[in-house]
Amino acid sequence: MGAEVPLITRSAGEEEDARALGAHNVVASTDIEQMAVVNGCFGLVIDTVPYKHDINHYVATLQPAGTLVMIGHFGAIEPALNSTPLMIKRRAVAGSFIGGIRETQEMLDFCGEEGIVFDIEMIDIPADQCRFRPDAGEPRQIPLRNRYGFVEERSCRVVGRRRFSDPKSE
Incomplete structure (x- = not known):
């Protein structure tokens, strides 16, 4: 569909599966050097981790005016989100618990049309x-x-x- 899709993961051993599922590259979030390479690279990061975790180093991967969207996480963000990179580079953090019936149907229709x-x-x-x-x-x-x-x-x-x-x- 034209987008380059990387996987950022904490789990070792997911690279083969990630590539088989369509990821173009894999970045270990626990590897400081790999994370430094992708700092400022992404216009959109979709964070699907459903529990408390540090999102500050994911925010650092955003381009100016980029957005990190947290899907399915509810509760406190710990450690606290550093707002400085948000304001200086116009980055944003957004979230959604789940889609409603209409959004789910739109996603299913899209998948059907694209053969996904x-x-x-x-x-x-x-x-x-x-x-x-x-x-x-x-x-x-x-x-x-x-x-x-x-x-x-x-x-x-x-x-x-x-x-x-x-x-x-x-």
Whole structure:
């Protein structure tokens, strides 16, 4: 679709999978030298980490007027966000919990039009082990067999997004 898509990851050993899923390059967020190479490079960073983490070094990867969008994270940002790079270089941090029905349908329509398909796995989890419950306060991490992300439904059935592929490129 024309965009160069890198993966920034903390996890060693994801490079082969990332490239198979379409990433053009992989940057280890724990490697200071690799992160320095991408400082100021990106117009948009989509952060899908659903728990507290330091976003300051991701903000540093943004171009002037770039935006970091946090998807699915709710709660405090710790350590605190340094606002100086935001103001000096007109960078922004935005966020979204989830898309609504209309946005989800638009995304599914787009995927259908572009031939983008994905592989899902359904995992039943007892209600008392759901990652987020309004009565439980903070989100909790739960062990999942899925490596690439998940979406919780209200029933606590977890839909894992494992593999994305474009049949046009196969």
